[in-house]
Amino acid sequence: MGDIHTNLSEQQIIRRKKLDQLKQLGINPYPSEEYIVTTTIRNIQKNFAEKETISIAGRLMRLRILGKASFGEIKDHTGCMQIYFTQDHLLLSYDQIKKEDAYNIFLKKLIDIGDIIGVKGILFKTKMDEITINVHQFTLLSKSISPLPQVKMDKNKKIYDAFSNTEQRYRMRYVDLIVNDHVKEIFLKRTRIIQKIRNFLDDKGYLEVETPILQSIPGGAIARPFETYHNTLGIPLYLRIANELYLKRLIIGGFHGVYEFSRNFRNEGMDRIHNPEFTVLELYVAYKDYYWMMNFTEKLIKCICNKFQKKEDNHISFQTPFxxxxxxxxxxxxxxxxxxxxxxxxxxxxxxxxxxxxxxxxxxxxxxxxxxxxxxxxxxxNPTFIIDYPIEMSPLTKRHRYKKNLSERFELIINGQEIANAYSELNDPIDQLDRLREQVKFAEKKTIDESIDQDFIRALEFGMPPTAGIGIGIDRLVMLLTKKKSIQEVLLFPQMRPEKKGKK
CATH class of the missing domain: 1.10.720 (Transcription Termination Factor Rho, Rna-binding Domain; Chain A, Domain 1)
Structure with missing residues (x-):
């Protein structure tokens, strides 16, 4: 095997030797052919039919070899179920393997937990009333050459401690998803939350758009950007810290309401509620103000939270008005x-x-x-609107129509965290330029020209209608609705410190 075993664990070395043995038998551990799947495990469990012939594929999660018969558990994207092999019935999907030798593949333990397999067989129920596949044909679809963490189960066969080291879970999310079923549910829920918001906004007639991630001047917020360089243009570019100024350009251009699920990037600190890249929903609607946006936000948040908040998790009330x-x-x-x-x-x-x-x-x-x-x-x-911020805190916000030195801005706080930030958007180009210049004094910038998006000011000079805008932190909203205390729990691949060399 040569140098491939350098720094490998004993189990990894053993699995690589099994890989070689399979190849020597003429078995391709990574076949190219399509594998025909006729159903899913969830569908089998919902619509069980005795003696039905089915074909499924998934990952082998358990295997007990008991002489001439063996039991295992296969897991696909919908769930887990028991599979059953016998020496008399089993065939391998390889012409060169005789039927009488097929079961020896298991006896020699060349198949491991973690391998991805395809099985064809007949459904039946055991004496314990457990739905099982009597496997007649078996195909190895992908050999796992690194062992999964040891799966521990309670008496009801529910996983309770499979892969619990927090840093390793975030770093190796692929393993986390394999062995910790509840983790997958977090991200399925995240997708459903975003889809529900999208449907809510689409029903109002607002248009989903996409704006640049690479920007020549990072604007719309005060934050340290990530910098890169465009070789052809010969200029520095920045990953966006916000998409606000581009969405306002679209309102100026004549769109009535626009929104974007924006991936933003800020080269700043990391903690349980901050990640260098994060997702924000930004919405801008013409001819509205922050009072309207408060009412609109109440309806949106109540709609989302009432759907996804668990009934037993009733310590937060979404009763309106907030x-x-x-x-x-x-x-x-x-x-x-x-x-x-x-x-x-x-x-x-x-x-x-x-x-x-x-x-x-x-x-x-x-x-x-x-x-x-x-x-x-x-x-x-409980959801609370913190309103009327001092004008110094809100350089992109209209001055309050009634209250001196204040702005028409609110933040929505739920469960002790900021979830949203909204304004009556400033549309006076002269006032906007003056306030951005004032803001530059406290930003880590070289000159005013390098700090202010002059094209945005030029756009404002063509006239922007009165507009209400809001940014909603999607990651924090998902944290709230999944009861997670860390943003890393709701990001599939959170940013991590470099892994120490030699660490597996």
Missing amino acids: LRISILDSIKKYTGFDLKEMGEEELRKVCKKLHIEENIKMSKAKLIENIFEEKCEKNYI
Whole structure:
């Protein structure tokens, strides 16, 4: 076998030797031909018919060799069921293997748990009333040369501890999905949640669109971008941190309502609610404002959560209308400090008294944001709209029509986490340019020209109708509806630190 065994475990070496033995018998462990599947395990279990001949394919999850008969368990994308082999009935799908030698493939243990197989046979029920396939023909479809984690089951044959190391589960999601059935359910639910939102928006007549991921100027939010370089154009490009400015261009262009499930990228910290790439739904509707968007959001969230929230998980009420409270009133309620007339230096003193991080680089907006996140956010379990943010915190938002120095903005907090952020969108190009220039002072940028999307300002100069916009964090919404505390649990392939060399 040569150097292929370098750094392999004993089990991996053994399986590679079995691979060679199978090839010597003339068995191709990775055949190219289509394998005809006539049904699924779920369909068999729902519509069982005694003595029906069926053909299915899947992964071998258990195997017990008992002399002239053997029992196993096969798993396809719909479930698991028992299979039964006997020396008298078994045929292999290989002309060179005689019937009397077919069962020896199992006796010699050349077939392993984890192998992907095809089986044809007749359905029956055992004395324990378990639906089983009496296998008459067997085909090896893919040899597994790395062993699966040992599957542990309770007395009801339910997996309870198969692959539990958190880091390894995220890093090797393919194994996690094989041995932990509940993990697959999370991602099936995620897909259904997104589809339900899409149907809700489509029914309103809004158009799903796609906007650029590679951008010459990252805009629509304050965040450190990932940078790359385009060789042909000879310019730096950035992975988008938000798609907001492009969707607004479409409203300017004449679309009434547009939305996008946007994959965004931010070169910042990682923790249980932050991943460098994440999914946001952004929606923009012309001739609406943030009051309308609050009402619309109530209907959307109630529709989604009532469908996907488990009945027994009733500690969160989605009864409408949701509570509404201004961010400054919330801070006063939970800290005792009234920030309404405070300047930047006074805010720094408040942060120090509350033991909240602050430094000279932080703007007034950032200081207020830190106070709210540290002292207030966790208190809102039922859906709550935090409204009327100070104008410094909202450079893309219209000034409040009634309240001085505030903006028409809300965030939706559920279970102590921000789920959505929405505005009455600023459509005054002169005010927008001034506020973006002010924002640049606190961003890690070189010059104003490099920091501001001048084409967006040019687009605004052609006129954007009054517009309401919202961004909903899909990952956090899925966390809420699957009761997961970490964003890594709801991402198929979360970002991980590099694996240590030599670690399997």
